[in-house]
Amino acid sequence: MRGSVIGLLAVAAVLTTTMTASAATERSWGLWAPMTGASGAYSGEVSIAATPQLDATYSSTSRSGSVGVISGASTWLSEGTPVGAIYGSSRNQQYLNLRPKADNASSPSITTYAFERATPTSGWAFTLGDIDADAVQILAIGPDGTELTAAQLGFEGGFNYCAPGVAGKPSCTGDAADVPTWDAGSSTLTGNAGALDTQGAAAWFQPTAPISSLTFTFTRRAGFPVYQTWFSAITRSVTGVVQDTTAGAPISGVPVRITDANGTVIGETVTAADGTYSFPSAVATDGYTVEIVPPAGKTSDEPSRPVDLTEQDGVADFSVRDIVPVAVSGTVRDANGDPVAGAVVALDDGTTVRTKPDGTYLIDTVPVGEHSLTVTAPDGYTVISSPPPFTVPENSETPITDQDFVLRELPALSGIVTAAGAGVGGVVITAEGPDGTVRTVTAADGSYSFPELAAGDYTVRVQTPDGYVVSGPAAREEAVDADDVTGVDFALARLGSVAGMVTTTAGDPQPGATLRITGPQGTVTATTDADGGYGLGDLPPGVYEIEIVLPDGFASASPTSRTITITDAGELIEGQDFVLSPVVVTPTPSPDPSESQEPTPQAPSDGSGGGLATTGVDPWPAVGTGAALLALGAITLIVGRRRRA
Structure with a gap:
């Protein structure tokens, strides 16, 4: 991250660390910038550590409602939890609440963290909480564009941060047995078997391989779906002293710098009056190198030392001495005149030295006679010019200078991946060319670069990340020669x-x-x-x-x-x-027995056209209407006579 917000976050992350019993070891929790955007398209930034700067930007398709950066005042990971035992309590330390894209099983949210530089291989962790009635799949991509294995994700186990008996537990109620399960085959955390919306179910991870992007696909199973994300880190110190062995005393003002495993300078200082120096807070991992720049007239037989902070603080002491004539020196630069550090310069007698950060080198005690120098260019460079042979005269103490080399940096191919006008971080790009296929991952702003490419024809492809489709071509054909190739861009569209x-x-x-x-x-x-x-x-x-x-x-x-x-x-x-x-169905009414119905007249079957045929059921229909009325009258008279009798 290059914005001022992240710079402030990095400083604040150091100021908010929790000190442990060791004065040099610190524990910190990620510091989050306010989340921006709207439902289905949120983004933000998180600072996890300051040295080396471990920052990430994220984008999420989470829906709105109960989402955002939470203070950690009412929900936290206590020192009684497995992660808290190592990284300290997260009480009053921020975390992020997110939800699915929609509250159904077919609309998961996709949240991708794109790291400004690849993460270290130890010394940091992430924790996912409230995984009870939900599931979350985890995908991590390394700086070489390959997916981390489940083992490299570093699943440390599930726990319940509300479980009874956890010292200093948050004010919530949880069951110690209610923890999510981990399926290494699909890299998925799944909540309790009954999909019950409970409290405190969590799991934590300590990745063991560098990560450029980290993606969480969160799916609702039941209940009110929401999940929490914490990041944490441990930092340790590097100290040392520089001695002048010729004078037999410590030496002040010596420049000292520290680089991480990627060769990036993460700190610079100078020795104090007593020859000491200190880098107080570096993430607890391996791969650091501390290097000094000897003063004029001085040299060091071992000007750089490796440092491992995985288990303890680091110490790197150095010594310098006077240069013994005759000395030979020069500078290695690129075609633009910029210094090239790390180039190996060799004298013809087998003596080798490595160029300093300013591109200079020095070989002292060069014997009398004619000599030649060669340089082994660092990866990504080729040699353009070398100095001619030189001669050291007898009885000479005059240094031989300006034995310079010029290198040319191999060309790069670069571009950007965007969606709806914004850069998309964490996208894998491949380039297939003369030396095979290489991979990289887009940075937080969507940019990518393949440096140091051999000349030839390349096919550049974008791998569509989850939650997107390619808008336009997914592959491009490009020719690389001596010049950089830029503008190899790709467009995505969100699903x-x-x-x-x-x-x-x-x-x-x-x-x-x-x-x-x-x-x-x-x-x-x-x-x-x-x-x-x-x-x-x-x-x-x-x-x-x-x-x-x-x-x-x-x-x-x-x-x-x-x-x-x-x-x-x-x-x-x-x-x-x-x-x-x-639909209201009206039933068909049944016939009313009190209503008489006249039959439809039918012709006799013998074709005579005579009177109506008798049905054999009721005698009344067999007679005419008048005859029926006379019969009813006769019956009435008879009944009347009987009643009067």
């Missing part, structure tokens, strides 16, 4: 998501309803869950039609289809709801 509800007119959820989503890649379906919700992720940019398939017994109380558009920004388009109304 979008859609989510909604299906309810009845009474407001009840409708589970099991089917939605058809038709877009650039054809038609797919989604089914509502027990709460009536549905969701579909990994949708490339384009226009989509969402149509509900009406369940049996329902009609639509809202439009049965709608159209949405997903842009390169990869939106989460929520609220795509449908309302159903139950």
Whole structure:
């Protein structure tokens, strides 16, 4: 990170460290800048350590709601947890809350951390919390563009930071047995088997290989999905003294610098009056080199020393002495006149020295006679010119100077990967050329570079990261000669998501309803869950039609289809709801027995066209209406006479 915010974060990270029993060893927790952006497109920065500067930017497709940087005042990792036992309590130290892209199993959020420089191989950790009713898959990419193995991720185990008996535990309730499980085959943490929304389930990792990008894919299983991320580091000191063996006393004002495993200078100082120096806080890992620059007229038989801070503080002492005539010196520069450090200069008698940070070298005690010098260029350089042979006269004490070399840096190929106009960090780029295939990873701002390439034709490809599709060509053909090749750019587009509800007119959820989503890649379906919700992720940019398939017994109380558009920004388009109304079925009424029905006249089967045929069921229909009325009258008279009798 090159912004002023990260510079302030790095300083603050040092100031907020927690001291341990050893005065030189410090423990710190990551310091987060405020999260920016909106739901589905958040970003931010985190500073984990200051020396070497261990910073990252992140982008996340997390949805909004209960997300952001949290103070750590009410939830923390106590010293009684496994990670706290090593890195100290995280109480009042910040962490990050994030959620899935949508609250369904098909819309995970993808959060990628792009580190400014590759992480060290020890001395730092990350912890994921509240992994209970959820799952998170972890992907780490090394600086060479290859994926770290599960073993290299350094899974240290699961725990519950609310578990009873944890000293200084947070004010929450948790079960010691409620911890996430780790599947090394898929590099996935999964919460408890019952997908219960509980508290305190966490796991921690100490990676053992350098990382350029770290990606968490977080998926909801049940409940209210949210997860926490902590980063932590341990730093130790490097001290030493520089002695002048000729004078028999310490020497002050000697420049001292320290470089990390990548050869990057991470600290510079000069010796004090007593010859001592100190680099107080460097991440507890291996691969450091401390180097001195002897004063004029002095030389050192061992001007650089390796330092390992993995287990303890480092000590690197040095000695200098007077130069014994006759001395031969010069400078190694590149074609632009810039010094080249680390080049090996050899005298013809087998004596070798390495150029200093300013590109100079010196060989003292060169014997009388004619000599020649050669240089072994560092990786990425080729030799353009070398000095001619020289002669050391007898009885001469005059130094021989200006024995200079010129190198040319091999050309580089570079570009940037963007999505919706912003750089995308952590993307793997490959370049296949005359010497095979090389890989690299984009920096936090999306830029990448292949330095030191041999001349020839190259095929440069972008590997599409999770949550994206390539917008435009995914491969480019480029020719490399003596000059740098720039502008080999690639464009990505984020994948979008859609989510909604299906309810009845009474407001009840409708589970099991089917939605058809038709877009650039054809038609797919989604089914509502027990709460009536549905969701579909990994949708490339384009226009989509969402149509509900009406369940049996329902009609639509809202439009049965709608159209949405997903842009390169990869939106989460929520609220795509449908309302159903139950179909009311009116039953067919049964005949009323009190109502008489006249039969339809039918012609006799013999073709005579005579009177109506008798049905054999009821005698009344067999007679005419008048005869029926006379018969009813006769019955009435008879009944009347009987009642009067």
